Amino acid sequence: MLRIAIQTKGRLHEETMSLLSESGIKLEQSKRLLLIPSRNFPIEVLFLRDDDIPQSVADGVADIGIVGENEYAEKKKDVKVVKRLGFSKCRLSLAIPKEIDYKSTAWLNGKVIATSYPEILNDFLKSKDVKADIHVITGSVEIAPGIGLADAIFDIVSSGSTLVTNHLKEVEVVMQSEAIMIANKNITDEKQAILNELLFRMEAVQIAEGKKYVLMNVPTENLDEIIEILPGMKSPTIMPLAKEGWSSLHVVIAEKLFWDIIGKLKALGAESILVMPIEKMIL
Incomplete structure (x- = not known):
């Protein structure tokens, strides 16, 4: 069982709990309990004051913790930084x-x-x-x-x-x-394996943040020009349609870039553009 220390309340608490939930970690919600086990993953959550988390991880009371980088820098405890989480900046x-x-x-x-x-x-x-x-x-x-x-x-x-x-x-x-994940330097191999799975899940959630899956029908003759302006993660998926001269194009793009390129896509003949959210993404 891997024990993770999390801030008791505040913005960092809320964002951490949201990340765990999106990573498929189910917890019993209770305001009275300080230690809550997951129902479907070998992890238990220990709720602490933010400034107590570095010490608890260093002493092995918790195996890992999610804490503000400011608290980590202030306490100067002998722990290792496992992952920068990108929220609570x-x-x-x-x-x-x-x-x-x-x-x-x-x-x-x-x-x-x-x-x-x-x-x-x-x-x-x-x-x-x-x-x-x-x-x-x-x-x-x-x-x-x-x-x-x-x-x-x-x-x-x-x-x-x-x-x-x-x-x-x-x-x-x-x-x-920003929020960072810290770990005890003497974590066991068994707990490290659980941590690796947790990190894998979190990575899949975070990669998907701000991304959209976009499908559109485009004139085949304009494919090269359309691909040129698409800021996709990799080469888009292209499939021919039953209608001659047309193709279906699928791509993942950052949502913040979508409105900057939609006019260019339409000008090149793109139509039936469908934008869908992405929950998880495995690279």
Whole structure:
């Protein structure tokens, strides 16, 4: 049985649970249980605070964990990164009151900086040869300058709206973060085999994200021109139709590119264009 540690709540929790579900992992939903086994896969989910996950994986309490890269960098535990997951993206940034004229990190010398990530901040300040007073607080870091607790903050930024609300501006982006999967370095061969199957399933789900399966009827004489403008993953599938001079073309393309090329396809005679979602894709 493979044990995976997952954040108890929040956006990362929701996106992780969605990925597990789409990967065919069925779990009993319960707000009271901290450890839930899967009904159809040799895995059990342990729900923890996000900042406890790196330690739990390092100690072998959990075999693997899904956590924000920021927490992994902050805790500096002896675990290995198995996979970057591409969701729950954010950044760790320094922010100061918007009315201040900021020109470089030299401004931070002698200042008080409030943060929940002292290790990452300390490493950054050392790299810039800056000496500042790091004030460690948890929660509502962004209000620290407004109440006179700090001159600047170092915190997670997603949209930036919280900074605007608190009359702050972002002046230094220290690191980019996303959800990552970490694993205990001494995982057994049996558990590694389960992990490999889980990674295979997750990969199939993620490859399919943002992709559409497109079918269309096209004039055979225009096939070369149509193929030239299709940003497909590989060579499209082409089958002759009963109607002479026409072919059926099947291709997988990124959804965000579809509307950019639909006009060109129609201009080359494509018709009966059918766009379908893709749930899984095995390469």
